[in-house]
Amino acid sequence: MIVASYDDAFINDFADEFDSYWSKTEGGKNIVSLLSPGGASRRVCLWRSTVDYYLADDDAALDNWFRNRFPGNKKNYRFTTATHIVLERPILPSEYPKSGATVLRFLRDLAPESIELLEEAAETADDKFTISFEGRTDDGPVFFAVEVMPPVKQGMKAERRPDMVQKGFRPGKVPTHIRMQRLFGGNKVERLETMRADASWIHGRDTPTVTPLFGKRVLMIGAGSLGSEVALLLAKTGVGSITLVDPELLDYPNVGRHMLGVTQVRTSKAKSLTQKLAGDFPHMRSIKYFAEDWQSLYGKRFNVFKNTDLIVSTVGSWVAEGRLNQVARSEAGFPPVIYGWAGPFSVAGHAVLIGANGPCFACGMDHFGKALQTVCEWDTETTRKQPHCGASIQPYGPVSLSGVAALVAKAATKALLGEVPPGTETVYWASKEEVAEQGGRFSSDFLNYFTDVPDFGGTSKFEWRQKEDCVFCGGS
Ligand SMILES: [Zn+2]
Structure with a gap:
Protein backbone atom coordinates (compact mmCIF):
# COMPACT_ATOMS: atom_id res chain seq x y z
CA MET A 1 0.00 0.00 0.00
CA ILE A 2 2.73 2.44 0.95
CA VAL A 3 4.63 1.83 -2.26
CA ALA A 4 1.41 1.89 -4.27
CA SER A 5 0.38 5.20 -2.74
CA TYR A 6 3.30 6.89 -4.46
CA ASP A 7 2.40 5.49 -7.84
CA ASP A 8 1.03 8.19 -10.17
CA ALA A 9 -1.71 5.99 -11.59
CA PHE A 10 -2.91 5.25 -8.09
CA ILE A 11 -2.93 8.96 -7.19
CA ASN A 12 -4.85 9.78 -10.38
CA ASP A 13 -7.52 7.21 -9.56
CA PHE A 14 -8.27 9.00 -6.31
CA ALA A 15 -8.02 12.43 -7.92
CA ASP A 16 -10.59 11.43 -10.59
CA GLU A 17 -13.05 10.39 -7.93
CA PHE A 18 -12.03 12.96 -5.33
CA ASP A 19 -15.53 14.19 -4.57
CA SER A 20 -16.83 10.73 -3.77
CA TYR A 21 -14.01 10.04 -1.29
CA TRP A 22 -13.86 13.44 0.33
CA SER A 23 -17.18 14.07 1.99
CA LYS A 24 -17.59 16.72 4.61
CA THR A 25 -17.56 15.95 8.32
CA GLU A 26 -20.91 15.92 10.05
CA GLY A 27 -21.51 19.55 10.93
CA GLY A 28 -18.91 20.67 8.39
CA LYS A 29 -20.11 23.38 6.04
CA ASN A 30 -20.34 23.75 2.30
CA ILE A 31 -18.06 26.42 0.90
CA VAL A 32 -19.32 28.41 -2.07
CA SER A 33 -16.08 29.39 -3.77
CA LEU A 34 -15.65 32.32 -6.15
CA LEU A 35 -11.86 31.87 -6.22
CA SER A 36 -10.21 32.01 -9.63
CA PRO A 37 -8.40 28.75 -10.32
CA GLY A 38 -4.78 28.50 -11.36
CA GLY A 39 -3.30 31.14 -9.06
CA ALA A 40 -0.76 30.87 -6.25
CA SER A 41 -1.25 30.16 -2.54
CA ARG A 42 -2.63 33.31 -0.89
CA ARG A 43 -4.78 34.99 1.75
CA VAL A 44 -8.39 35.16 0.56
CA CYS A 45 -11.65 36.66 1.76
CA LEU A 46 -14.14 34.55 3.76
CA TRP A 47 -17.69 35.02 5.01
CA ARG A 48 -19.23 32.53 7.40
CA SER A 49 -23.00 32.35 7.39
CA THR A 50 -24.83 29.91 9.65
CA VAL A 51 -25.57 27.75 6.60
CA ASP A 52 -22.69 28.03 4.14
CA TYR A 53 -19.29 29.67 3.90
CA TYR A 54 -18.28 31.91 1.01
CA LEU A 55 -14.78 32.44 -0.35
CA ALA A 56 -13.54 35.02 -2.86
CA ASP A 57 -10.24 36.48 -3.99
CA ASP A 58 -11.00 39.82 -2.34
CA ASP A 59 -13.65 41.70 -0.38
CA ALA A 60 -14.92 43.56 -3.46
CA ALA A 61 -15.67 40.34 -5.38
CA LEU A 62 -17.54 38.86 -2.41
CA ASP A 63 -19.44 42.08 -1.72
CA ASN A 64 -20.46 42.33 -5.39
CA TRP A 65 -21.69 38.72 -5.32
CA PHE A 66 -23.86 39.26 -2.23
CA ARG A 67 -25.33 42.49 -3.57
CA ASN A 68 -26.29 40.77 -6.82
CA ARG A 69 -27.49 37.55 -5.20
CA PHE A 70 -29.41 39.08 -2.30
CA PRO A 71 -30.63 42.48 -3.51
CA GLY A 72 -32.31 44.66 -0.96
CA ASN A 73 -30.35 43.05 1.86
CA LYS A 74 -28.73 46.05 3.46
CA LYS A 75 -26.61 43.95 5.78
CA ASN A 76 -23.04 45.10 6.21
CA TYR A 77 -21.10 41.90 5.80
CA ARG A 78 -18.12 41.51 8.09
CA PHE A 79 -15.65 39.49 6.11
CA THR A 80 -12.74 37.64 7.60
CA THR A 81 -9.83 35.90 5.92
CA ALA A 82 -8.92 32.34 5.06
CA THR A 83 -5.78 30.78 3.61
CA HIS A 84 -5.92 29.25 0.15
CA ILE A 85 -3.15 26.76 -0.56
CA VAL A 86 -2.27 25.33 -3.96
CA LEU A 87 -1.01 21.73 -3.83
CA GLU A 88 0.84 19.84 -6.53
CA ARG A 89 -1.85 17.12 -6.26
CA PRO A 90 -5.03 16.43 -4.24
CA ILE A 91 -4.45 14.49 -1.03
CA LEU A 92 -5.08 10.76 -0.78
CA PRO A 93 -7.61 9.19 1.61
CA SER A 94 -4.69 8.04 3.79
CA GLU A 95 -3.70 11.69 4.17
CA TYR A 96 -7.13 13.05 5.09
CA PRO A 97 -6.50 15.10 8.20
CA LYS A 98 -8.04 14.27 11.55
CA SER A 99 -6.14 16.78 13.64
CA GLY A 100 -4.31 20.06 13.21
CA ALA A 101 -1.00 18.20 13.24
CA THR A 102 -1.99 16.01 10.27
CA VAL A 103 -2.80 19.10 8.19
CA LEU A 104 0.74 20.35 8.71
CA ARG A 105 2.08 16.91 7.88
CA PHE A 106 0.73 16.78 4.32
CA LEU A 107 1.54 20.45 3.78
CA ARG A 108 5.21 19.81 4.58
CA ASP A 109 5.20 17.25 1.75
CA LEU A 110 3.04 18.98 -0.86
CA ALA A 111 3.40 22.73 -0.32
CA PRO A 112 6.16 23.48 2.23
CA GLU A 113 6.33 27.13 1.14
CA SER A 114 2.73 27.63 2.24
CA ILE A 115 3.53 27.07 5.94
CA GLU A 116 4.70 30.67 6.20
CA LEU A 117 1.24 31.80 5.04
CA LEU A 118 -0.32 29.69 7.79
CA GLU A 119 2.01 31.16 10.40
CA GLU A 120 0.84 34.60 9.32
CA ALA A 121 -2.78 33.52 9.53
CA ALA A 122 -2.15 32.00 12.96
CA GLU A 123 -1.01 35.40 14.27
CA THR A 124 -4.51 36.78 13.97
CA ALA A 125 -6.56 33.59 14.41
CA ASP A 126 -8.67 33.99 17.52
CA ASP A 127 -10.99 31.07 16.88
CA LYS A 128 -11.34 28.26 14.33
CA PHE A 129 -9.69 29.00 11.04
CA THR A 130 -10.45 27.95 7.54
CA ILE A 131 -7.97 26.59 5.00
CA SER A 132 -8.99 26.10 1.38
CA PHE A 133 -7.03 23.81 -0.97
CA GLU A 134 -6.62 23.55 -4.70
CA GLY A 135 -4.98 20.29 -5.73
CA ARG A 136 -3.65 20.22 -9.28
CA THR A 137 -4.48 17.32 -11.59
CA ASP A 138 -4.02 16.81 -15.33
CA ASP A 139 -7.73 17.47 -15.82
CA GLY A 140 -7.80 20.69 -13.83
CA PRO A 141 -7.88 21.61 -10.17
CA VAL A 142 -9.74 19.89 -7.33
CA PHE A 143 -11.03 22.18 -4.56
CA PHE A 144 -11.62 21.17 -0.95
CA ALA A 145 -11.25 22.75 2.47
CA VAL A 146 -10.83 22.11 6.17
CA GLU A 147 -11.63 24.00 9.30
CA VAL A 148 -9.11 23.77 12.07
CA MET A 149 -10.96 23.95 15.39
CA PRO A 150 -9.36 25.73 18.34
CA PRO A 151 -7.75 23.49 20.98
CA VAL A 152 -10.04 22.96 23.98
CA LYS A 153 -9.54 21.70 27.50
CA GLN A 154 -11.93 18.78 27.92
CA GLY A 155 -14.22 18.35 30.90
CA MET A 156 -14.98 22.00 31.53
CA LYS A 157 -18.05 24.05 30.74
CA ALA A 158 -17.56 25.96 27.51
CA GLU A 159 -17.75 29.42 29.12
CA ARG A 160 -15.11 28.53 31.72
CA ARG A 161 -12.61 26.94 29.38
CA PRO A 162 -9.34 28.82 29.23
CA ASP A 163 -8.06 30.06 25.86
CA MET A 164 -5.68 27.22 25.09
CA VAL A 165 -3.84 29.18 22.40
CA GLN A 166 -3.23 32.16 24.70
CA LYS A 167 -2.68 30.21 27.95
CA GLY A 168 0.45 31.19 29.90
CA PHE A 169 1.23 34.28 27.82
CA ARG A 170 0.10 37.87 27.90
CA PRO A 171 -2.25 38.88 25.02
CA GLY A 172 -0.38 39.16 21.75
CA LYS A 173 2.82 37.71 23.26
CA VAL A 174 2.47 34.05 22.26
CA PRO A 175 5.59 33.16 20.20
CA THR A 176 4.75 32.01 16.66
CA HIS A 177 6.11 28.49 17.08
CA ILE A 178 4.00 28.00 20.25
CA ARG A 179 0.87 29.31 18.51
CA MET A 180 1.53 26.93 15.65
CA GLN A 181 2.04 23.97 18.00
CA ARG A 182 -1.23 24.76 19.76
CA LEU A 183 -3.27 25.44 16.62
CA PHE A 184 -1.83 22.47 14.75
CA GLY A 185 -1.65 19.91 17.53
CA GLY A 186 -4.15 17.29 18.58
CA ASN A 187 -7.07 19.67 17.99
CA LYS A 188 -9.95 18.65 15.78
CA VAL A 189 -10.26 19.29 12.06
CA GLU A 190 -13.55 19.35 10.16
CA ARG A 191 -13.73 18.57 6.48
CA LEU A 192 -15.66 21.04 4.33
CA GLU A 193 -16.97 20.58 0.81
CA THR A 194 -16.19 23.21 -1.78
CA MET A 195 -18.74 24.09 -4.44
CA ARG A 196 -17.18 26.22 -7.13
CA ALA A 197 -19.30 29.19 -8.26
CA ASP A 198 -16.58 31.18 -10.06
CA ALA A 199 -16.96 32.39 -13.65
CA SER A 200 -14.45 29.94 -15.09
CA TRP A 201 -16.34 26.96 -13.67
CA ILE A 202 -19.89 28.20 -14.27
CA HIS A 203 -19.30 29.17 -17.89
CA GLY A 204 -17.80 26.01 -19.33
CA ARG A 205 -16.03 24.15 -16.51
CA ASP A 206 -12.61 25.74 -16.95
CA THR A 207 -12.54 25.80 -20.76
CA PRO A 208 -9.99 28.44 -21.74
CA THR A 209 -12.30 30.59 -23.93
ZN1 LIG B 1 -21.76 54.05 -45.32
Missing part, protein backbone atom coordinates in the same frame (compact mmCIF):
# COMPACT_ATOMS: atom_id res chain seq x y z
CA VAL A 210 -14.30 31.85 -20.96
CA THR A 211 -11.68 33.99 -19.24
CA PRO A 212 -11.27 36.52 -22.09
CA LEU A 213 -15.06 36.99 -22.38
CA PHE A 214 -15.37 37.61 -18.64
CA GLY A 215 -13.25 40.73 -19.03
CA LYS A 216 -15.46 42.13 -21.82
CA ARG A 217 -18.15 44.82 -21.59
CA VAL A 218 -21.27 44.90 -23.76
CA LEU A 219 -23.80 47.73 -24.03
CA MET A 220 -27.19 46.41 -25.17
CA ILE A 221 -29.45 48.95 -26.85
CA GLY A 222 -32.89 47.38 -26.69
CA ALA A 223 -34.07 44.83 -24.13
CA GLY A 224 -37.13 43.64 -26.01
CA SER A 225 -37.92 40.11 -27.19
CA LEU A 226 -34.73 39.78 -29.24
CA GLY A 227 -32.47 41.91 -26.99
CA SER A 228 -33.51 40.14 -23.79
CA GLU A 229 -32.66 36.73 -25.19
CA VAL A 230 -29.35 37.96 -26.61
CA ALA A 231 -28.48 39.49 -23.21
CA LEU A 232 -29.32 36.24 -21.43
CA LEU A 233 -27.23 34.21 -23.89
CA LEU A 234 -24.26 36.58 -23.49
CA ALA A 235 -24.50 36.35 -19.69
CA LYS A 236 -24.64 32.55 -19.91
CA THR A 237 -21.66 32.52 -22.27
CA GLY A 238 -19.63 34.38 -19.65
CA VAL A 239 -19.52 38.01 -20.74
CA GLY A 240 -18.62 39.71 -17.46
CA SER A 241 -20.17 43.17 -17.87
CA ILE A 242 -23.52 43.99 -19.48
CA THR A 243 -25.40 47.30 -19.51
CA LEU A 244 -29.01 47.37 -20.73
CA VAL A 245 -30.66 50.43 -22.26
CA ASP A 246 -34.42 50.41 -22.91
CA PRO A 247 -37.14 52.94 -22.04
CA GLU A 248 -40.12 50.57 -22.29
CA LEU A 249 -42.25 48.84 -19.71
CA LEU A 250 -43.07 45.15 -20.10
CA ASP A 251 -46.65 44.50 -21.23
CA TYR A 252 -48.75 41.31 -21.28
CA PRO A 253 -48.38 40.57 -25.00
CA ASN A 254 -44.56 40.89 -24.68
CA VAL A 255 -44.42 37.93 -22.32
CA GLY A 256 -44.94 35.30 -25.04
CA ARG A 257 -41.49 35.95 -26.47
CA HIS A 258 -39.58 37.91 -23.83
CA MET A 259 -37.19 36.49 -21.24
CA LEU A 260 -39.29 38.14 -18.51
CA GLY A 261 -42.74 36.95 -17.45
CA VAL A 262 -46.06 38.14 -16.10
CA THR A 263 -44.58 38.82 -12.65
CA GLN A 264 -42.61 41.68 -14.24
CA VAL A 265 -45.45 43.21 -16.29
CA ARG A 266 -45.57 47.02 -15.90
CA THR A 267 -41.96 47.16 -14.74
CA SER A 268 -39.05 48.52 -16.76
CA LYS A 269 -37.76 45.85 -19.13
CA ALA A 270 -34.18 47.04 -18.65
CA LYS A 271 -34.41 47.15 -14.85
CA SER A 272 -36.18 43.81 -14.41
CA LEU A 273 -33.88 42.01 -16.81
CA THR A 274 -30.89 43.48 -14.97
CA GLN A 275 -32.27 42.15 -11.69
CA LYS A 276 -32.84 38.73 -13.22
CA LEU A 277 -29.31 38.54 -14.63
CA ALA A 278 -27.76 39.82 -11.39
CA GLY A 279 -29.58 37.17 -9.34
CA ASP A 280 -28.86 34.37 -11.80
CA PHE A 281 -25.21 35.31 -12.44
CA PRO A 282 -24.12 37.08 -9.23
CA HIS A 283 -20.44 36.63 -10.09
CA MET A 284 -20.78 39.02 -13.06
CA ARG A 285 -18.44 41.97 -12.74
CA SER A 286 -21.05 44.52 -13.64
CA ILE A 287 -24.72 44.45 -14.61
CA LYS A 288 -26.43 47.83 -14.99
CA TYR A 289 -29.39 49.41 -16.74
CA PHE A 290 -30.72 52.73 -18.00
CA ALA A 291 -34.50 52.90 -18.44
CA GLU A 292 -34.41 55.47 -21.25
CA ASP A 293 -33.71 55.55 -24.95
CA TRP A 294 -30.10 55.57 -26.06
CA GLN A 295 -30.24 59.08 -27.53
CA SER A 296 -31.18 60.63 -24.21
CA LEU A 297 -28.56 58.54 -22.38
CA TYR A 298 -25.96 59.52 -24.94
CA GLY A 299 -26.74 63.21 -24.39
CA LYS A 300 -26.05 62.84 -20.68
CA ARG A 301 -23.43 60.13 -20.34
CA PHE A 302 -21.18 59.66 -23.30
CA ASN A 303 -18.80 57.59 -21.18
CA VAL A 304 -21.31 54.74 -20.96
CA PHE A 305 -20.84 54.35 -24.73
CA LYS A 306 -17.12 54.94 -24.76
CA ASN A 307 -16.28 52.56 -21.90
CA THR A 308 -17.57 49.45 -23.59
CA ASP A 309 -16.04 46.91 -25.91
CA LEU A 310 -19.11 46.35 -28.08
CA ILE A 311 -22.57 47.82 -28.58
CA VAL A 312 -25.37 45.45 -29.61
CA SER A 313 -28.45 47.19 -31.00
CA THR A 314 -31.65 45.19 -31.42
CA VAL A 315 -34.16 48.04 -31.52
CA GLY A 316 -34.96 47.41 -35.20
CA SER A 317 -35.90 51.02 -35.82
CA TRP A 318 -34.21 52.97 -38.59
CA VAL A 319 -34.82 56.26 -36.75
CA ALA A 320 -32.79 55.03 -33.79
CA GLU A 321 -30.25 52.93 -35.67
CA GLY A 322 -29.65 55.40 -38.49
CA ARG A 323 -28.82 57.98 -35.85
CA LEU A 324 -26.61 55.51 -33.96
CA ASN A 325 -24.74 54.81 -37.18
CA GLN A 326 -24.20 58.53 -37.71
CA VAL A 327 -22.92 59.09 -34.16
CA ALA A 328 -20.66 56.04 -34.35
CA ARG A 329 -19.01 57.49 -37.45
CA SER A 330 -18.57 61.02 -36.17
CA GLU A 331 -17.31 60.27 -32.65
CA ALA A 332 -13.67 59.26 -32.24
CA GLY A 333 -13.17 56.21 -30.06
CA PHE A 334 -16.73 54.92 -30.54
CA PRO A 335 -16.81 51.12 -30.05
CA PRO A 336 -17.87 48.69 -32.79
CA VAL A 337 -21.61 48.10 -33.13
CA ILE A 338 -23.57 44.95 -33.99
CA TYR A 339 -26.98 45.62 -35.50
CA GLY A 340 -29.20 42.59 -35.05
CA TRP A 341 -32.71 42.10 -36.37
CA ALA A 342 -35.23 39.48 -37.36
CA GLY A 343 -36.86 39.47 -40.77
CA PRO A 344 -40.61 38.93 -41.24
CA PHE A 345 -41.91 35.96 -39.23
CA SER A 346 -38.36 35.49 -37.89
CA VAL A 347 -37.61 33.03 -40.67
CA ALA A 348 -34.42 35.01 -41.31
CA GLY A 349 -32.14 36.98 -39.04
CA HIS A 350 -29.20 39.31 -39.48
CA ALA A 351 -26.25 40.47 -37.39
CA VAL A 352 -24.02 43.11 -38.95
CA LEU A 353 -20.74 44.11 -37.31
CA ILE A 354 -19.73 47.69 -38.08
CA GLY A 355 -16.38 49.15 -37.02
CA ALA A 356 -14.80 52.60 -37.06
CA ASN A 357 -13.58 52.09 -40.64
CA GLY A 358 -14.91 50.30 -43.68
CA PRO A 359 -18.59 50.19 -44.56
CA CYS A 360 -21.09 51.84 -42.22
CA PHE A 361 -24.50 50.40 -41.38
CA ALA A 362 -26.27 52.68 -43.86
CA CYS A 363 -24.14 51.34 -46.72
CA GLY A 364 -26.36 48.26 -46.86
CA MET A 365 -29.65 50.15 -46.50
CA ASP A 366 -31.92 52.13 -48.79
CA HIS A 367 -33.17 55.61 -47.83
CA PHE A 368 -36.01 54.12 -45.82
CA GLY A 369 -33.77 51.92 -43.74
CA LYS A 370 -34.71 48.75 -45.57
CA ALA A 371 -31.86 46.29 -46.07
CA LEU A 372 -30.73 46.13 -49.71
CA GLN A 373 -30.07 42.41 -49.51
CA THR A 374 -32.99 40.44 -48.16
CA VAL A 375 -33.30 36.73 -47.58
CA CYS A 376 -37.00 36.30 -48.32
CA GLU A 377 -39.62 37.80 -50.61
CA TRP A 378 -43.27 38.22 -49.66
CA ASP A 379 -46.34 38.72 -51.80
CA THR A 380 -48.45 39.88 -48.91
CA GLU A 381 -48.14 42.26 -46.00
CA THR A 382 -45.79 40.88 -43.35
CA THR A 383 -46.92 42.99 -40.42
CA ARG A 384 -50.28 42.85 -38.71
CA LYS A 385 -52.31 45.72 -37.32
CA GLN A 386 -52.78 45.49 -33.61
CA PRO A 387 -56.45 46.10 -32.81
CA HIS A 388 -57.48 49.25 -30.92
CA CYS A 389 -54.15 51.04 -30.73
CA GLY A 390 -53.06 51.50 -34.32
CA ALA A 391 -49.63 49.90 -33.88
CA SER A 392 -48.42 47.22 -36.24
CA ILE A 393 -46.65 44.12 -35.05
CA GLN A 394 -44.38 41.46 -36.48
CA PRO A 395 -46.16 38.18 -35.96
CA TYR A 396 -43.74 35.46 -34.93
CA GLY A 397 -43.27 33.08 -32.08
CA PRO A 398 -40.47 32.47 -29.59
CA VAL A 399 -39.18 29.33 -31.29
CA SER A 400 -38.31 31.01 -34.58
CA LEU A 401 -36.98 34.07 -32.75
CA SER A 402 -34.52 31.89 -30.81
CA GLY A 403 -32.62 31.12 -34.01
CA VAL A 404 -32.09 34.84 -34.58
CA ALA A 405 -31.12 35.48 -30.92
CA ALA A 406 -28.54 32.71 -31.12
CA LEU A 407 -27.14 34.23 -34.32
CA VAL A 408 -26.79 37.71 -32.81
CA ALA A 409 -25.27 36.38 -29.56
CA LYS A 410 -22.78 34.26 -31.51
CA ALA A 411 -21.82 37.24 -33.68
CA ALA A 412 -21.32 39.28 -30.50
CA THR A 413 -19.00 36.76 -28.82
CA LYS A 414 -17.00 36.37 -32.05
CA ALA A 415 -16.67 40.15 -32.31
CA LEU A 416 -15.57 40.38 -28.65
CA LEU A 417 -12.90 37.73 -29.22
CA GLY A 418 -11.73 39.46 -32.41
CA GLU A 419 -12.61 36.44 -34.55
CA VAL A 420 -14.49 38.34 -37.29
CA PRO A 421 -13.55 41.62 -38.96
CA PRO A 422 -15.88 44.65 -39.05
CA GLY A 423 -17.99 44.72 -42.20
CA THR A 424 -19.18 41.14 -41.65
CA GLU A 425 -22.84 40.22 -41.87
CA THR A 426 -24.00 36.89 -40.48
CA VAL A 427 -27.32 35.63 -41.77
CA TYR A 428 -29.62 32.96 -40.42
CA TRP A 429 -32.44 31.45 -42.42
CA ALA A 430 -35.09 28.88 -41.58
CA SER A 431 -35.95 25.92 -43.80
CA LYS A 432 -37.54 26.47 -47.20
CA GLU A 433 -40.62 24.69 -45.88
CA GLU A 434 -40.96 27.07 -42.92
CA VAL A 435 -40.53 30.12 -45.17
CA ALA A 436 -43.23 28.74 -47.49
CA GLU A 437 -45.57 28.06 -44.58
CA GLN A 438 -45.46 31.76 -43.80
CA GLY A 439 -46.25 32.62 -47.43
CA GLY A 440 -42.73 33.59 -48.52
CA ARG A 441 -39.82 32.29 -50.59
CA PHE A 442 -36.07 32.89 -50.75
CA SER A 443 -35.39 36.11 -52.66
CA SER A 444 -33.68 36.03 -56.04
CA ASP A 445 -30.93 38.26 -54.59
CA PHE A 446 -30.24 35.75 -51.89
CA LEU A 447 -30.28 32.82 -54.31
CA ASN A 448 -27.99 34.67 -56.73
CA TYR A 449 -25.53 35.80 -54.13
CA PHE A 450 -25.46 32.49 -52.37
CA THR A 451 -25.91 29.84 -55.00
CA ASP A 452 -26.00 26.90 -52.68
CA VAL A 453 -28.77 27.77 -50.18
CA PRO A 454 -29.47 24.65 -48.09
CA ASP A 455 -33.22 23.99 -48.10
CA PHE A 456 -33.16 22.91 -44.47
CA GLY A 457 -31.91 26.28 -43.26
CA GLY A 458 -28.53 27.46 -42.06
CA THR A 459 -26.24 30.36 -41.35
CA SER A 460 -23.60 32.02 -43.46
CA LYS A 461 -21.25 34.98 -43.49
CA PHE A 462 -21.41 37.76 -46.06
CA GLU A 463 -19.47 40.91 -46.70
CA TRP A 464 -21.41 44.07 -45.80
CA ARG A 465 -20.48 46.04 -48.88
CA GLN A 466 -19.51 49.67 -48.90
CA LYS A 467 -21.81 51.97 -50.90
CA GLU A 468 -19.83 54.40 -53.04
CA ASP A 469 -22.10 57.39 -52.56
CA CYS A 470 -22.96 56.66 -48.91
CA VAL A 471 -23.95 59.93 -47.21
CA PHE A 472 -22.72 58.71 -43.83
CA CYS A 473 -19.29 57.31 -44.56
CA GLY A 474 -18.74 58.75 -48.06
CA GLY A 475 -17.53 55.36 -49.15
CA SER A 476 -14.15 56.15 -47.64
